[in-house]
Amino acid sequence: MVIRNRLGLHARAAAQLVKAANRFESEILIEKDGAAVDGKSIMSILMLAAQKGSIISVTTHGIDEKQAIAAIKELIGNGFGED
Amino acid sequence: MVLEKIKFVKDTCYVGLGVSPGIAIGEVFFLSRVREPGVSRTISADQVGEEIAHFQEAVALFKQQLVDAKGRITDKKMHQHLFIIDAHLLILEDKMFLNETVARIRDDLLNAEGAVKNTLRSFENLFDSIEDEYLRDRKADLESVGDRLVRNLRGETIRSVDEIGEKTILAAHDLSPADAMQIDRKKVFGLLTDRGGRTSHTAILARSMGIPAVFGLGNFTATIPNGMPVILDGTNGMVIINPSDGTFKEYLAKKQTLEYIESRLAQLRDLPAETQDGKRVSLRANIEFPAEVGSAFKHGGEGVGLYRTEMLFLGRNTLPDEEEQFRDLREVVEKMAPHPVTIRTLDIGGEKILANESYQRETNPAMGLRAVRFSLRETGIFKNQLRAILRASHYGRARVMFPMISSLVELRACRECLEEAKEELRLAGTLFDPQMPVGIMVETPAAVMIADLLAKEADFFSVGTNDLIQYCMAVDRGNQNVAYLYQPLHPAVLRMLAMIARSAAEAGIPCEICGEMAGDPLYAPVMLGLGFNELSMNAYSIPVVKRVIREFRYGDAEKLVAALINFTTAEECREHLENEVLKRFPDLSQASRI
Numbered sequence: 181m182v183i184r185n186r187l188g189l190h191a192r193a194a195a196q197l198v199k200a201a202n203r204f205e206s207e208i209l210i211e212k213d214g215a216a217v218d219g220k221s222i223m224s225i226l227m228l229a230a231q232k233g234s235i236i237s238v239t240t241h242g243i244d245e246k247q248a249i250a251a252i253k254e255l256i257g258n259g260f261g262e263d
Numbered sequence: 264m265v266l267e268k269i270k271f272v273k274d275t276c277y278v279g280l281g282v283s284p285g286i287a288i289g290e291v292f293f294l295s296r297v298r299e300p301g302v303s304r305t306i307s308a309d310q311v312g313e314e315i316a317h318f319q320e321a322v323a324l325f326k327q328q329l330v331d332a333k334g335r336i337t338d339k340k341m342h343q344h345l346f347i348i349d350a351h352l353l354i355l356e357d358k359m360f361l362n363e364t365v366a367r368i369r370d371d372l373l374n375a376e377g378a379v380k381n382t383l384r385s386f387e388n389l390f391d392s393i394e395d396e397y398l399r400d401r402k403a404d405l406e407s408v409g410d411r412l413v414r415n416l417r418g419e420t421i422r423s424v425d426e427i428g429e430k431t432i433l434a435a436h437d438l439s440p441a442d443a444m445q446i447d448r449k450k451v452f453g454l455l456t457d458r459g460g461r462t463s464h465t466a467i468l469a470r471s472m473g474i475p476a477v478f479g480l481g482n483f484t485a486t487i488p489n490g491m492p493v494i495l496d497g498t499n500g501m502v503i504i505n506p507s508d509g510t511f512k513e514y515l516a517k518k519q520t521l522e523y524i525e526s527r528l529a530q531l532r533d534l535p536a537e538t539q540d541g542k543r544v545s546l547r548a549n550i551e552f553p554a555e556v557g558s559a560f561k562h563g564g565e566g567v568g569l570y571r572t573e574m575l576f577l578g579r580n581t582l583p584d585e586e587e588q589f590r591d592l593r594e595v596v597e598k599m600a601p602h603p604v605t606i607r608t609l610d611i612g613g614e615k616i617l618a619n620e621s622y623q624r625e626t627n628p629a630m631g632l633r634a635v636r637f638s639l640r641e642t643g644i645f646k647n648q649l650r651a652i653l654r655a656s657h658y659g660r661a662r663v664m665f666p667m668i669s670s671l672v673e674l675r676a677c678r679e680c681l682e683e684a685k686e687e688l689r690l691a692g693t694l695f696d697p698q699m700p701v702g703i704m705v706e707t708p709a710a711v712m713i714a715d716l717l718a719k720e721a722d723f724f725s726v727g728t729n730d731l732i733q734y735c736m737a738v739d740r741g742n743q744n745v746a747y748l749y750q751p752l753h754p755a756v757l758r759m760l761a762m763i764a765r766s767a768a769e770a771g772i773p774c775e776i777c778g779e780m781a782g783d784p785l786y787a788p789v790m791l792g793l794g795f796n797e798l799s800m801n802a803y804s805i806p807v808v809k810r811v812i813r814e815f816r817y818g819d820a821e822k823l824v825a826a827l828i829n830f831t832t833a834e835e836c837r838e839h840l841e842n843e844v845l846k847r848f849p850d851l852s853q854a855s856r857i
Contacts, residue, residue: 186590191401191464192346198353222353223360226401227389233586 181236185259188231193260198222200251206242208252219252273507277480279455281500282466284558284803285475286518287453288511289430291493293484294442303377306368314368318375321415326355328411332441344471347404347440347464354408360386376416383409403463407439427451432493436484440464448472453495455502457484470554477502498803520807527806532563536809542817544791546809547605547799549777553594558802563809566602566660568725568799569777570595572609572648576616582644588651593658600659605725605775605799606652607704608677610634610666613641629733634667639676649684656696664702664725669709674720677701704777706730711759718770726763726795728778732756751780752789752836757828764794773797785844787811792824811848 185193201208201219208219212234217224219238230236236256240248306314333348354360360382367378383405390402427433431451435442437458443465454469459478469476475497487493487504494503494514503510536544547568548559559567575583575591583591596604612633613622625631638645652663665677678701688695702723703710710717711731718724728751733740735755738748750756767774775797780786782800784807790798791812800808823843830836 186594191350191404195346195350195353199349218359221357221359222350223357223386227386232590 181238181253181256183230183232183234183236183256186232188234189225189228191226194222194225196255196260197225197252200255201248203251204240204242204244204248206240206245206248208248209239209241210236211239212236273505274510275504277477277483277502277504279477279480279483279500279502280460281476281497282459282463282478283454283469283474283476284498285453285473286497286514286521287432287475287495288514288518289432289452289493289495290428291434291455291487291489291491292427292431293487293489294433294435294438302374303380304374306372306374308372311369311372314375315365317416318364318368318378321375321412322355322361324415325408325411326352328415329355329441332445336444341444344440344444344464344468348444350404351408351439351441354405376413379409379412379416403437403459406458407437410437411439432495434484434487438465440468443468443472446472446474448474453477453497455480455483455493455495457481467554498801521803527810531806531809532561534563534809534813536565536812538791538812538815538817538820540816540818542791543796544812545775545797546805546812547602547775547797548802548805549799550595550802553591553598555802556595556598559599562802562805564602564802564805567595567599567604568775568797570604570606572607573611576609576611582616582647585647585651585654588648589654592651592655592661596655596659596661603660603662605662605664605702605777606655607664607666608635608645608648608652609638611637613637617641629739635665635673635677636667638665639673639680642680645680646684646687649681650688653681653684653688653695653699654693656699657694661696662700662702662723664704664723666704666727667706667730668703668717669707671713671716671720674703674717678720704730705763706734708735708759711735711762714763714766715769718766718772721772723773723775724763724767725775725777725799726760728756728760728776728780731759731778735759750833750837751786752827752840753833754828754831754836757789757793757836760790760793760795761824761828768794775799782808784808784811784848785840788815788820788823788844789827789840791815791817792820792822811844814847 183189187193189197198220209216210219210225210228212228212230215228217228219225228236238249238252329348329352333345336342336345364378364382367373367381368375371378373381386405387402390405427447427450429450432453432455433446433451434455436456438454438456443454451474454474454476456478457480459465463478466476466478475495477495477497477500480502483502491504492506494506494510496514506514536546545565546563547566548555548562548564549569549571550556550559550567551571551574575588592606610633612625612628612631622632632640649663652661655661663681665674668674681701685695685697700722702725703717703721704727705711705714705724706727714724732749732751736748736750736753738745740746740749764774774795776790776795777799781790781798782804787808788811798808823840826839827836830839
């Protein structure tokens, strides 16, 4: 997936992503340039330093993995409701 | 121990970063002083359990404090900023942060303070390696969280923003966004901090709340006593401690003028800048950040007359790529549409942005390799910028201008680069405005002398009066021994301005002034009479200049200029001008001018 909002995964977007991730039981991994981090940890997400245009991949694993990936896909897809 | 009361000399001046404009006068109130460093101490194995519990309590307390703070924010306008508190809450719930801190207590036998400090430091180091400035600046959020956590661990009660009295200038080592959001604007007139930069969350908040603020004052909070009278000038990034009567009066007058302008803003904003006899002038804003577009609108700016592009290049290790520049420019152009935005290409020397041996500090940078001279040598960087400008032009009305032009050869070379950039975009199928006007800054005496030739090949002129006066008078304004020679009304300067305006008029191209002169209401009738009908200035100067223009007659301005041109010295010119202008605007005295 491509990060589309202007400021990238900044504080507001990262907070939204982590909040969404924490609603699910499943393990959620966000990967950028070969580094995979815990999607439920804001520090990890911020440290990915995903600017606009970055390509990231999302993997979910667990009982609600389908719902989890759909929710995160939607959030990133609509640029976190920004722009 | 008895602390000796430190006496403060009158008018002690501190200089920091003006992050939110305006003047505030009040007494300083310290929310927090120097950051608690967090003292590391080794603990014994049987204390581990206790120390972990202590840490968890401090975290829980902090979370409660943040939730409470959120609850107290009732101002609807602040709701869009609540995510910052959410981000801090998420850091406190972050497994990576919690687990690592607990591990440090358990495995390294560290006390909680030391463990928190070490954990955050390891994260901060990682943040430093992030290239994107905005994302890198989020380190400040971590520091803010760490500071409060250490205070909680020590059981310190933090002075809360509720304790603040009237007429307060709030000072803190580092003000957290959560604290800033709770500020009562009726009581708090200004903000001062030791830390923080222009893009910190708290700076963004201060600007959106309209509270003047100066950040980055070093160890200011460690030295100034509570209750000290202080003047804060957020426009110029200055703080004056213990002001003398004279200084106090001067700033009070400035502040009142600003407030007067502020109160008339709404009325003046939508009125045209038109003289009594119907001559229409365009007033625009000089800006350097996309965030300033709002201020340009608020003050009635009809576009941006000078967008300085240097800011994106400074204070970083790598050059911004075309995409980053495009995003920045597009935001300005798009928000300002349908008004025009004049984008000036890079106006600095290579040593400021390239760590390259060939660009070492020059002995005379004002006359060295800078502006288009640099751009034409580093055409890769130049064309990147030109492509970004062209792409942005698709989203509104952009104009490009080249700084420090001193010959036709330079203008032609710049145009050639622009044509190449256009061709590259065309091949890639990228949209841009093919008619984008191309102008030049007239700021070297050479450009003035060949203004008639330049006017045939440029689509518009913009006069940078600051540099033009410096080069014309051969004077460095920063040198106190000769600064008196910086005279906007020197006959040499007036003749040059007249020459530029005449060349532009004969060629039928627009001619703008974007130097400091444009924002000084005293000079407004002069520029008007000389024939400049586009003026670009700091946004907050627009209303004052507009007022003078609206109450003047163009015919009178022409007569005034005809008289000025005949005087033989700058001193005579100034005296005549002050008499003529102050006769009509007695409140526009020296002290109240901004």
